[in-house]
Amino acid sequence: MSNSFTSPSKITIASRESLLAMWQANFIRDKLRELYPQTEINILGMTTQGDQILDISLSKIGGKGLFIKELEQALEDGRADIAVHSMKDVPMNMPPGFMLAAITEREDPRDAFVSNKYTHLDELPAGSIIGTSSLRRESQLRARYPYFQVQPLRGNVQTRLRKLDEGQFAAIILAAAGLKRLELAYRISSLIEPEISLPAVGQGALGIECRNDQADLALLMQPLHHAETAYCVEAERAMSRVLGGSCQVPLGGFAEIADDVLTLRGFVANPDGTNMVNDELSGKPEDGVSLGQRLAESLRKQGADEILATLVQSHD
Numbered sequence: 001m002s003n004s005f006t007s008p009s010k011i012t013i014a015s016r017e018s019l020l021a022m023w024q025a026n027f028i029r030d031k032l033r034e035l036y037p038q039t040e041i042n043i044l045g046m047t048t049q050g051d052q053i054l055d056i057s058l059s060k061i062g063g064k065g066l067f068i069k070e071l072e073q074a075l076e077d078g079r080a081d082i083a084v085h086s087m088k089d090v091p092m093n094m095p096p097g098f099m100l101a102a103i104t105e106r107e108d109p110r111d112a113f114v115s116n117k118y119t120h121l122d123e124l125p126a127g128s129i130i131g132t133s134s135l136r137r138e139s140q141l142r143a144r145y146p147y148f149q150v151q152p153l154r155g156n157v158q159t160r161l162r163k164l165d166e167g168q169f170a171a172i173i174l175a176a177a178g179l180k181r182l183e184l185a186y187r188i189s190s191l192i193e194p195e196i197s198l199p200a201v202g203q204g205a206l207g208i209e210c211r212n213d214q215a216d217l218a219l220l221m222q223p224l225h226h227a228e229t230a231y232c233v234e235a236e237r238a239m240s241r242v243l244g245g246s247c248q249v250p251l252g253g254f255a256e257i258a259d260d261v262l263t264l265r266g267f268v269a270n271p272d273g274t275n276m277v278n279d280e281l282s283g284k285p286e287d288g289v290s291l292g293q294r295l296a297e298s299l300r301k302q303g304a305d306e307i308l309a310t311l312v313q314s315h316d
């Protein structure tokens, strides 16, 4: 049977308006233009609640969904066809009516140490102020370097770099992927290995979201899907889902595939890093989701539940 499927005359991509979000949307747009030269591909830039509320810690304002709700509204209304997200910002449970059509090849998943004075975390003197608003980064820093001060740092990548340059912090921690995409890799003093700062679930990968009822559109996105990345990210997300993962929970999850074996590492901690459980599991990449679920259960048996329970209380 011949392929009778034709690409649509137009695809509109919904994106947040930050430079990084726009870079990501442009990246997907260019790939789609190459794949479907007959199709007109546009970007609809939007401001989300998460972009507007900049003075409060992300963990206190309801987390991930805030950056994507407006984009989903545009998909719902038909103002846009697909939305491009950092997988790190995509909630563990997709809202009803929406699906991930593709997960793209992962950029560097590591966190980056950025400083104008020091090249490595180990060089910072006691009492140094490190900027990050991620509970995941904070708990890991405090566990390893209890003599640093961790202070909140929000805003888009450029804002965070500006706050560093203004001298408010000795160093800041950002995702390497965002800096590399924005051609700001030269600002990276050193990359932090996963053993020191386990990345966020999904960090470095992009997701393309569309409505559930648009199977044809989802099919068009398949050339952008990267199977290895998707196995890893789905394993990480399965772990986080069981643990109720969100920005309110200091949790990390990171999977890698080597020699056709997927190894998933995860941790849960309290924000001050005094109580932390870590574990890892390996298996077949295709079994990533069940590995993630099993790793979560193992972390719970080792005390993750108690840690998570104290977190819920402290946020009341």
Ligand SMILES: NCc1[nH]cc(CCC(=O)O)c1CC(=O)O
Residues within 6 Å of the ligand: 086, 087, 088, 089, 173, 174, 175, 176, 177, 178, 202, 203, 204, 205
């Ligand atoms: N939390 C915001 C966010 N969401 C995605 C990235 C960029 C990296 C990525 O795609 O994972 C960043 C910036 C950061 O954490 O420094």
